[in-house]
Amino acid sequence: MTIASRLKKKISGRAGLRAAISLVVFLILWEAGARSKQWLGFSLPWIGMIPAPTAVLRVWGGLLNDRGYWQSWYLSLFRVLAGFIAAMVVGIPLGLLMAVSKNFNSISFPTFEILRPIPPLAWVPVAIIFWPTQELSIAFVTFLGAFFTVVINVVGGARAIDVRYFQSAQAMGSSQWDIFRRIVLPATLPSIVVGSSVGMGITWNVVVAAEMISGGGSQTGGSGGGLGFFIWNSYVGGSYEQIVVGMLSIGIAGYACSELLRSLGGYLTPWLKKR
Secondary structure, eight states: OOHHHHHHHHHHSHHHHHHHHHHHHHHHHHHHHHTHHHHHSSOOTTGGGSOOHHHHHHHHHHHTTOHHHHHHHHHHHHHHHHHHHHHHHHHHHHHHHHHHOHHHHHHHHHHHHHHTTSOGGGGHHHHHHHSSSHHHHHHHHHHHHHHHHHHHHHHHHHHTSOHHHHHHHHHTTOOHHHHIIIIIHHHHHHHHHHHHHHHHHHHHHHHHHHHHHHTSTTOOSSSSSOHHHHHHHHHHTTOHHHHHHHHHHHHHHHHHHHHHHHHHHHHHOTTOOOO
């Protein structure tokens, strides 16, 4: 089954119907809460201060023809993919090496564990100081957002392999490369899929905050500095509907990226059947 057919089946099935119903109910409650002062005579706390979804959709419709809005999408997506791909390229081999080599693990894991709890956003000032451009600073912070999650999942997945598989393979004369190719890598793939999906969500969180802090990277104008800068610029300009548009845009982009990774993971691990 291809990735496209998996997505079509998920959308057209009962799960897709339940998701659509939940979205409709959410929008109705949001509209009622946002217009509570008009409809009920009093404003509900918190939700009564948020723009109604109908107002947000009107503003969103006007932004569809705005080049700066789509440039913000492109820049944020590019930064996320750059940091995420770099995290996968570096994190997966590092995690596998830490899992299969006790000597390398004993050398690298203590330093890794000291750096892992540091939030990616705490690296923003350091990245701005040491990287030559703000664009590279944002890419580096985005890379860190996914890197530690990917490595931890790869290490955990490799260490969870039953040792009897290795003993059986060695008893039958398998080489180290055959053991890695036919046992370690397939058994670690589910953990790689989980780590990549979680890491993708973190990269979207990090890139938006980094764009807010750095002023959109290389962009200096009021638009096109990424979705994070789009939200910040909307806040400064007092356009609360655009703030919600930016937030929903991030949610849609993050969900689409994570869902694509999950579908790709299901294609790569067909032996894992959902119950």
